[in-house]
Amino acid sequence: MLEITLFHYLILALFLFTVGLTGIVISKNIIKTLICVEIVMSAININFIAFTSYKNYMFLSGMIFALFVTAISALQTAVGLLLIYFIYKNKDKVVSEEIEELKE
């Protein structure tokens, strides 16, 4: 039986982080991007919690920070959805390749 160490949790967090990051960069639909942001946030959470629990609860502030991250991600999703709503109103679709207003 393998013992599950800190290392495995970190690999999991890395994997989720990479998946989420790839999703942000690649996804054509903006809502998919938002979902992937959530994935990244959860990966970050796993990271923090893994470190506190495996280090004998030394850095308790890690857990508290994880709570912050969750809350902020929820808020961020709300704001993001609002922005997507306005983009949808103007353009009738949410394809990320067509949002190019930041060009000169």
Place this chain on the structure above:
Amino acid sequence: MQNSILPILIFSPLVMALFILNPLYKNEDKRLHKSVRIFSLLHFIYTVVLFVFFDFTNTGTEYETVIKIFNSDWINTLGIKAGFNVDILSMIMIILTAFIFLISIFLSQETVKKNYQLYFSLILILESAILGIFCASDMFFFLFFWEMELIPLYILLLKWGSSNKQKTAAKFILYTFFGSIFILLGFLIVYLYNFINTGYLCADFCNIDISAMNEKLKYITFLFLFIGFGVKIPVVPFHSWLPDAHSQAVTPVSIILSSVMLKTGAYGILKFNAEMFNDTFIKFLPVIMLIAMINILYASCCAIVQKDLKRIIAYSGIIHMGVFLIAISSYNATGFSGGIFQLVSHALISAGLFIIAGIIYIKCGTKNILRLSGLGEKMPVFMFLAIPVILAAVSVPLTSGFVSEFLCFMGAFWAEPNEFYNVKAIVIIALISMILSSIYILKFFHGIFFSKILEKYKKIKDINIYQKTMLIILSLYIIYFGIFPGTILDVLSEYSIITFNLEGVF
């Protein structure tokens, strides 16, 4: 400041420029012209007084001044002072500058048609900048004035130019910036070397001794400085800004460009390349002579083909500066004094030629030789007064053009032989410019004044008293310097021997 002679000289045009911009002069053209003319006349008289009281036997510097703000230098931590001094060469250049600006301000009334306030203030800022170039004693202060002249010139070219303004002004700025980068690099190398060597931060180029610099570093710095000043002179690969700038600008600006601005480049070469980097200069002499010969012959061929009056004069400017370079590459007293005399003589001749072209442009509205013909019938006095200037451009004896050309070529003939080419043959080949200059100058002269007059020009009147006076004064100066060149030359030979470490040739 105990000694405020030079700062008054240099900053008074700046003050006057700012003063002109007040709303008192907004619609009062006559008053504006009068006040600017009186100011430039007073400024010129002040320069003449300085010139008369200058001690010409002192081959060092005089009137040294350092401007201190609240008792500390300009940029104290870097050791950069705002200092001025003049020596003989600077004094000659200053009086020449004041005279040329006087002429162009007097010519401005008829040639410039709008926005006088802005125009005169720009011209006066330009005058201040150029006087500063000739007087500065500190490397970065020199560069400050060098860059200061760019903005007024850009606006002058852009606002009052003819046909191709934007392209010309942009080209001018690009080329000059390109040169300034190299000058800045050169100065930085010298400055840092001085710091490493002596431990003091000092940018005063009279006190920097670079004899112990690494050979390769000296070559590179010399090359940078030569390219930087070569853009202004101009040296042939970098000359392309000059024909456009001289022909598209309005006449007073053309006069200032060709008579004074080219001399700032020459002054830079003399002060830095020849004086500071003396040993490297000796090694580079064959290159300079070859470049000068290309300058002369190439620009002559281009000048013969041109159809625009002012472009012909612009190319003749390149040729005369080529003669200056060939005189410098001789490295003897005749060459150097002839070269500096050539700067003065070319300024006067070029001013005269541009006045002729400017008057033609006012009267006939065109600068194209193909459309002009036969004006001598209606303007015989103008033709007669133009003859001394034309003859000086061809370097006929008894005009200053001949004296300078003869001394330059004679000095160049005595240059040290080198192993790349035969120096004497090159000088004789460059002397062919005598024949070529007669071709394009006569084309210029005959194209305007000779042959039958065209219908549309039959109503033209002869030139008025101001233009006559200007041409007469210039002709008198040219002939005076042709008959008595000793007034300037006697002083210059001793000065050049001491300043540039020339050895005797024979």
Place this chain on the structure above:
Amino acid sequence: MEFYADNILLIVFLPVWVCLIIISGIIFKITESKKLTLLLTLLSTFTGLIFSLNILNYVKTNNLVLEKNFLWLSTGEINLYFGVLTDSTSAIFIVLLMLISFIVQLYSYGYMKDKDDFRKYYVYLNFFNFAMSGLIISTNIFQTYIFWELVGVASYLLIAFYYRREDVSKAAKRVFIINRIGDFAFLSGIIIFIWFSLTYLNRTNLDILMYTSADNTVNSILKSAYINVYNVFCFLILIGCFVKSAQFPFNLWLTDAMKAPSPVSALIHSATMVCAGIYVTIRILPLLSQELLNLILITGIVTAVLCSFIAASQTNIKKMLAYSTSSQLGLIFAAVGVQAISAAVIYLVIHSFTKALLFLCAGNIEKKYNSIQDMDVMGGLRKQSFYDALYWLVGALSLSGLFFGGFTSKEILINTVSSNPAVLFFVLLTSYISTYYIFKAYFRIFEGDKTILGIDIQKSEKTMSASIIILCVFVIIPGFIFKLSRLNLLCLLAVTICLLAVVHAYISSKTSKMYIPCILQNLSYKELYLPKVYDFIESIFSKAFIFIALIEQVIFENIVKCINFIIRSVSKIISKLQNGNIQTYISYSIFSTGLILFALIFTYYVTEGV
């Protein structure tokens, strides 16, 4: 007597004063009087004449050489001087200049009376006087060069006097440029000479370039040691002299110079300026090696024969006289080439008078025929104005060497070159052809039937006639100084040849045929195709200039365009990076973060050696 010699500079500077007075009169509009201008000019020339005659007398009787020098310019290595040299040669030339100048100025009053640029004309004439007298009294080659160019300028200004005509404009340009080529050679020669003297002579020896030091023993020693350099700069100076005196390859400018008014042609292009070349050659004669003397001889002979050959079939009076001038100067150069200086100078003086007389007569004829110069349409003028025919006949007899002054000078010349049979043959050939064309002109213009062209028979102006009569006197008198004891076989041979030529000319003018092979006649009429050669050379050069200027237009105008293009295209490529898509930007930042981390970890591992 010494007063005149001490004040020789007055001769040079008096015309300058008159010039300035007339100029200020024009500018300030003081007076419109033409008589005043004439009077001032004549006064200055007459004073010069009196002075120079006295100086000639003084110098000849005492056999002196006077010299005075003033320092003009002192550069670091060399001093340049202006000076006054008075010896017999310069005295003779100054007398010649003043005399002909006086006569021509008198003549011009009548010729130019109805033109409105009258006073400008006299300004230029005075300027020419100043320049030429300065040239003659100069002490060193450098000063000669200065006045040499000034004489060229004066001639250019006078040729361009009728500037409103298109052909005059082109002609004046060409004259100036060809003279410039000669000046270029001259100046190069001077520069090499100065370098040579300073290198090999002692530096304190400051009389380099001085004519009086040309005989110096030092010079002759140096000459034998460094003969090549001596040859080079003497050759260059000789080229300058050849151009100025219109010798063979360079004689084109003299025909272009005929566009000037006739008195100007009489003064400058026959009598004085073209003598400047000979004057300088005489001055530098001690420096020339034997090869160069042979070169002078050959050039002189070639010019003499060819130019008289061309003149034989010309129909334009002034063109014919121009070529005649070239050929006679060629004879004088030949005399200098065999080092017969006195013969050359005497021939020169008499030729100047004769040629000036012929040109003034041509001016008279021109005025009569309303400025037509073509001989083909003239005829029978003798019946209407007997005196013109008489003057021309006097000139013709003198030029051909049959009678009057020309006879004396030609006889002296033939006797001095008689040692060399080839030269003698060519000299006799030249005199034959000269007689032929000048008498053909006489018969064509004055004899024969009256033409249908209207003739302006008003009485000639008094000044014109008076000046021609004075000149006739000077042409006739030397003929009677001849000593009968010097008559010998050669003289008789020459006279016979010339009489044959007169007969030939008479027959020719009656039948309008030349009785020489057609090819030669064509060659002569087309001036040996020399103008075509010049035009060809000119077109080659203008193509070369256009080609070189093409580099300017193609390369330099477009350098900034090219740099502009390069920078713009690079920036277009780079600006594609900015596509407005946030995901692209995020990927950039991730990529760069990864790069930095990698770099940090890499350097950590490298430095720590793990």
